[in-house]
Amino acid sequence: MAVLARARRIRETPFTTRVLAAGVSAWSVYNRMLLPAAFGAVEDDYRHLKTAVQIWDVSVERQVELRGPDAARLVQMLTPRDLSRLKPGRCLYAPVVDPAGGMLNDPVILQLAPDRLWLSVADGDVMLWAKGLAHGAGLDVAVSEPDINPVAVQGPLADDLMARVFTAAPGLKFFGWDWFDFGAQRVIVARSGYSKQGGFEIYCPGPLGPALWDALIEAGRGLDVRVGCPNLIERIEGGLLSYGNDMTPDDTPFDCGLGRYCDGAACVGAAALASADPPVRQIRSLAVGGPAVPPCTAPWPLMAGDVRVGQVTSIAFSPDFGVNVALGMVAASHWAAGTALTVSAPDQPRPAEVRAGSFL
């Protein structure tokens, strides 16, 4: 396993010193920024995430800020989801598509004010896409990346920990957000996060980073808090899609099972999407047999006999389910729950079964 060569080009976060001190053992790179990927054995991180509480540096979820009179107009150009219900205090998940209807990202959108929005983006350059559209169309809106760095508090004990730092935070509903005091500052806290274990995301201004991080760790004493990161096994079990892994510009939101977020809004991809529903393939959870798999670094073909009917894009061995859990794109002809397929994994062919839903 080769190391990651560090350089300024792969940006540090306000929490990188803390993550290094916690013994990060693997990095990913996401939006040209450091994302911790492991702190020792992924299986240990996984077990801990399901039983206690973890603090994650997810600064890589960069905010793309749209600000100005045309902010609402621009954001609706980006997504087929009808954003008329967008309001402060409520997170909305929304696919972002290109003119061909292909997925460019799947951000969570926060409306700070009618003329000020944040898109909390996955790994893809929404900022330049939005800036290009705005400039080309002559819209009156500034597109920028503010110095906001999400920290996730995830796990069954997340409410307990958060109550010690942001007293009223446990009162938030799922995908609700509000402003909370931290010392003399106010920060946005949402009940959200990239796991199925429950928790929060804190939208942290850079200069506040180390103090906020240390306060969370300190508050976690007695709760077995650990520094963690999005867990490959748990997120696949939970059916949480990863942009760039499970979804690319070659896929429409319908292909990705995100049709419920396509309201026919007049986004740049509207015409293309109108002809893309119903989809002829869709992402499914799969159980894959055989021993624990190697890392999936490129799509693995899904075969029905000699016919390729899809591909696996995320896979890991699940200790809890005793099987390799996977996500992949499957043709309509073979996506029915219970369908038996074969995965052409690099090491050996493996039996696979399409599931009705996710594992969690």
Add this chain to the structure above:
Amino acid sequence: MAVLARARRIRETPFTTRVLAAGVSAWSVYNRMLLPAAFGAVEDDYRHLKTAVQIWDVSVERQVELRGPDAARLVQMLTPRDLSRLKPGRCLYAPVVDPAGGMLNDPVILQLAPDRLWLSVADGDVMLWAKGLAHGAGLDVAVSEPDINPVAVQGPLADDLMARVFTAAPGLKFFGWDWFDFGAQRVIVARSGYSKQGGFEIYCPGPLGPALWDALIEAGRGLDVRVGCPNLIERIEGGLLSYGNDMTPDDTPFDCGLGRYCDGAACVGAAALASADPPVRQIRSLAVGGPAVPPCTAPWPLMAGDVRVGQVTSIAFSPDFGVNVALGMVAASHWAAGTALTVSAPDQPRPAEVRAGSFL
């Protein structure tokens, strides 16, 4: 040193199997794709690059293709360089700027036909920027990323090696390109590359990748050919700037010493650039004292006494010059050759001297 966690999201190249077999020991991630960063000691790679010939997988230099009646109009919106002299067979280096005049990239542009251009880009999402501009402005041009993967052949023996595979390639002038036969296919070869040792870049279609790679390695027998990668030490010695390291959107082309490529063309940043010249700071080469430096993972302040007058963004110890060679942004007040400054490196303060030019 933490490993890089591999996943589909960080794309493989057509040459990844070859790079792994050659013993890659460090990765970088560039345009969401794998870029080899070392094959053992960087100093050994460096010595070899200066004496023999290396094959580099620089697939990460993605091509952004602009194709259609408005391709020429769109490309001139991207850059302040006057592209009226663009023609087939000639590479043009051109800064790409945003509406504020900030650097978005510094690609090499190839005109395949009047209505078909490739921008061979550094680490930054020019494709979505161009696509957004085109869509917003209603231009008749398709913006895409073709499956083209540059391979660099670099080093003093590059001409010898290339003559064995592409007989007439040594006839190319610097920054000239042409079509060459490889078996039944034609590929573009340019005399270019990210080193000062001389060499070529081959624009390789994906399916041809393994055969082309193996042919180059085979042709290199007796020439001490090795699999290598852009070398940090040599590129700093040569004053080759790295987008994302030495240049960011906070810098204008004038700041980056690229004023000679600003012809006042009517690009999106034209108005901003008109007021940005002369610059008040500029990138300079520096010689930095003290023992070999640790990796520079964030800018290091450049101080004149207690006053910050710039920052170092790339630095490495040079065996040939016996000093740490560096690139950094320096204020006009202190950029004269011979100016003595101090670098606040993370380990210790170090004396620095501004140079008149690069080391090579």
